[in-house]
Amino acid sequence: MKPRVLVVEDERALVTMLRYNLEKAGFAVAEAFDGEEALLRVAEWKPDVVLLDWMLPLVSGLEICRRLRRSREARALPILFLTARSEEMDRVRGLDTGADDYVTKPFSPSELVARLKALIRRSQSGAGADRLLCADVAIDLAQHRVTRGHRRVHLGPTEFRLLSHLMRHKGRVFSREQLLDAVWGDDCEVEARTVDVHIRRLRKALNEGGASDIVRTVRSAGYAIDEPERAIPG
Template identity: 65%
Template sequence: MNIAIKPRVLVIEDEAALLALLRYNLEKENYTVDEAMDGEQALLKVAEHMPDLILLDWMLPRLSGLEVCRQLRRDPNARNVPIIMLTARGEEADRVRGLDAGADDYIAKPFSPSELLARIRAVLRRIRPALAEEVLTYGGLVMDVATHKVTRNSRDIHLGPTEFRLLRYFLEHPGRVLSRDQLLDAVWGRDIYVEQRTVDVHIRRLRKALNGNGETDVIRTVRSAGYALELTATPAMSA
């Protein structure tokens, strides 16, 4: 089974028609889409499943987009997630307020879907280059996505399809603690039932492949939380 890892976009918009249009265009471009229709729901969605990028409407019920942006930038787990603000406010002063609150880009309504998709690609290239690159690197690890070739310190690493997808997701989120549920959704797919302990089995296989020749373990186990790809000098361990 070959499941590609798609960048996850959280769309925070209270206008149902626009929300549906955004979902349609994003999914057509191979993004995974989550939705929220008010500011409080948006913060809950981020806490449940960290997105790779957020499209954030300025005018929202319960909590404004500006306040959502400020709170996310104060959250250690979400502060680096790129945010593009969507708003009918086109004045320069409003753009400055949005950017000062922590937005990475700003697009005024009405906008064309093609312009928005171009902005998303540009932000991901600038802020999360791993999601736009064919070669992912972290320390001595190198993954060529196109050829499915992986090396560590110039040593060839032979991985099965699932371990390859796991490592790719880790390389796209270096240093971030990823829960078993996040890994299941990203690697196996949200609509496929797989037990959480299956993740542990494949993590053990991935570790065995990566940690050869006395090399340190680059996958850190975070008790009760999940796993993280980190360049820390720890002895090899089981999942």
């Protein structure tokens, strides 16, 4: 079956060009010209990947992205951003928008196709492992279990999600705001400092029994979970 890509873009000429290239590359293509339409199409047409313009009328691409990430069925839907230039690219990269990849205009059609395919391949290769490892800490997502070495670790729901998120992106530093978005949900209204408290509870639970701390604090930046003492992987 052909992979289905939803193109969300308000510039008609660009849409025509994209449709031509994507169909030539073996995709089934659907179009949406603004954010509202995009959300509708996602719900009814169930694309495998969304190609999303950053600048859209009515609702911005970023907002669409957020809404998709919040919805239950579309949470894992791969999203590729189309951005106008590097300045905006920085924003896509800098903010944790939940985008999976981005391409800056102008772009080559073949590059675009390659990236779309890569995204689809990535997303279809299993909905992620149900197990995460880091040093001697293991999470079994299916069983909702955490162990440190041989010891069972008991975590509250929030600490569990926090740990999962940090371990899913091992090494990466998340700001308190990013963590609130990812772990508490995009629209929660919670003090940023509350993250500290949960980090503390997480540390306390993990380090009980004198184990070393795998949670790294990065001053004025946030928190990360590290594989201990491996230099930057390259």
